[in-house]
Amino acid sequence: MKQATIQLKNSIQKVNIMNNNIEVNRVILNTMLSVFGMLAVFYVLILGNMIFSIVQRKTLEKEELSLSNEVGNLELSYLSVSSSVDMALASSSGFKETKATFATRKELGSLKIANNEI
Numbered sequence: 001m002k003q004a005t006i007q008l009k010n011s012i013q014k015v016n017i018m019n020n021n022i023e024v025n026r027v028i029l030n031t032m033l034s035v036f037g038m039l040a041v042f043y044v045l046i047l048g049n050m051i052f053s054i055v056q057r058k059t060l061e062k063e064e065l066s067l068s069n070e071v072g073n074l075e076l077s078y079l080s081v082s083s084s085v086d087m088a089l090a091s092s093s094g095f096k097e098t099k100a101t102f103a104t105r106k107e108l109g110s111l112k113i114a115n116n117e118i
Contacts, residue, residue, distance in 0.1 A: 087097075
């Protein structure tokens with residue numbers, strides 16, 4: 001048992017730790033550069049998406065302005081046409097005046113309700 005522990009200690013002392021650290025440092029550097037590269041790509045994608053959204057919003061604002069102007073023009077033409085509508089125009093178009101008939105309720109038994117008496 002003592003010989004095994006002595007051999008283990010001798011083999012541990014013979015290992016060159018500096019050579020192993022160079023490999024570890026290289027792996028850490030490569031990992032850090034890879035992560036930095038991925039973050040840079042995500043940053044560019046997010047920035048591009050923001051710019052695209054801003055341009056799209058500006059386009060939609062211009063379209064909204066033109067549609068608002070068109071609605072205003074249509075309202076103006078509606079008001080000018082609606083002022084010229086009268087009974088003569090309606091009857092010339094084939095419309096007829098009708099008598100309004102309303103639904104009425106029968107009285108509830110012998111109970112009579114006075115009209116608007118306070």
